[in-house]
Amino acid sequence: MKKTLLIFTLFLTGLSFSQDSIILSQENANEKGITPMWPKCDRSRQTPAQCFDQKLRDHIIHNFEYPDLALSEGLSGTVTVEFIINKKGKVEVLEVDGGHRYLQREAIRIIRAIPKMDPGKWGEKPIAVAYVVPITFIKPK
Template sequence: MKKLLLILCILFTSISFGQDGLVLSQQNANEKGISPIWPKCERSRQTPVQCFDGKLRTHIIQNFEYPEIALNEGLAGTVTVEFIINKKGKVEVLDVHGAHRYLQREAIRIIRAIPKMEPGKWGNKPIAVAYEVPITFVKPE
């Protein structure tokens, strides 16, 4: 009886936690073809992965603003932002490291401004996909 109870507890625990917290890395999602779809990428001639990468680069360039205080203090460097596109298609910043905190704040602002998109899907279930993006701040001359 105790063995049966133990087996049932383990079985129900694994079922209740199965795939709810699943997050794929960008590389794994790209390999499996389950990347999030950036707005208007569904009509693109590019693959969803190519379109996502291009739109992300464009988004960073268009939204980039060198912080005034960082300019005044001569700050430069590379900030790496780790984030996910969650199961609802929204951005969640997980970690930021590198360079000065003023530059980190700007990098976070840029990433948080990413538009809501169609989340990656595993079969028919939405899934979170993790990304890591370096943003380099070079002080203008």
């Protein structure tokens, strides 16, 4: 319900400022086949949505660094990051929830490092697509 309300609010906010702003949730974008195109996913055998999901997982794994301060303080937890791939294909972080601020900063850094991509398109018109990603920090032993 919270997720639906956020998407609805973002959609209404976008409409109130400009008729050009459309934001779809990941699920709606996947259903309509208008997922943003991660670099090199156009050459993949997977669907664009499957390739996007795989590349996002790989990106998080390869860019993950446990913050030193979080390690020294024994911090762990799950940080949820809500972001959009805007109509220019760039990442915009909307909200971060859960975990300590050290963990939140790392989660934001990882998401902001997502490469620029081809945005989702509604017909020929670029649109923003919203995503929610949980990143779990488990203290190494």
